[in-house]
Amino acid sequence: MNGDVKNIYLIGFMGAGKSSVARKLAQQIGAKRIEMDQLIEEQEGMPITQIFERHGEEYFRNLETELLRSFLGQENLVVSCGGGSVLRDENTGLMKKEGAIVLLTATPETIYERVKDNKNRPILNGNMNVEYIRGLMEKRRERYEAVADYTVATDGKRIPQICEEIIALIKQ
Numbered sequence: 001m002n003g004d005v006k007n008i009y010l011i012g013f014m015g016a017g018k019s020s021v022a023r024k025l026a027q028q029i030g031a032k033r034i035e036m037d038q039l040i041e042e043q044e045g046m047p048i049t050q051i052f053e054r055h056g057e058e059y060f061r062n063l064e065t066e067l068l069r070s071f072l073g074q075e076n077l078v079v080s081c082g083g084g085s086v087l088r089d090e091n092t093g094l095m096k097k098e099g100a101i102v103l104l105t106a107t108p109e110t111i112y113e114r115v116k117d118n119k120n121r122p123i124l125n126g127n128m129n130v131e132y133i134r135g136l137m138e139k140r141r142e143r144y145e146a147v148a149d150y151t152v153a154t155d156g157k158r159i160p161q162i163c164e165e166i167i168a169l170i171k172q
């Protein structure tokens with residue numbers, strides 16, 4: 001990876017494309033792909049929805065922080081971050097310490113199309129509609145934008161194009 005950028009943290013709303021982009025990007029630049037949600041599910045032995053149901057959101061958020069701490073000192077990672085993982089200052093501090101934060105964006109309509117059939121997103125369960133997504137996205141927008149080093153809009157773009165844009169930005 002170029003210059004000071006040791007790791008890339010992909011952030012953004014649920015359905016922004018973080019997982020798909022991380023897969024392709026890591027392959028392309030020869031980095032290790034990390035999927036935060038998946039690692040947490042494996043560690044806890046249950047899906048995210050069940051972690052929320054059994055232990056509550058705060059517990060899940062603590063797991064995110066612990067996981068981010070465990071990346072310190074590592075290099076050459078492309079991390080697909082949980083959509084809410086940037087809400088804590090400690091977490092974004094950890095990301096920025098040794099990495100670049102890349103925000104992926106999409107309109108609420110695009111997000112809805114991408115996530116509507118998924119049942120493993122407790123934040124949207126029971127609220128799976130464009131208006132709810134728009135509202136939550138609005139609430140989080142300022143935070144996402146404030147912590148991002150780079151931003152890439154994903155609407156109407158294919159994964160390879162998004163990866164090319166990220167690579168060009170990081171190389172600058």
Ligand code: S3P
Nearest residue numbers: 013014015082083084121122123
């Ligand atoms: C969440 C996003 C999810 C997952 C959890 C909470 C959020 O990750 O971490 O359901 O608060 O936005 P994705 O962004 O990968 O869906």
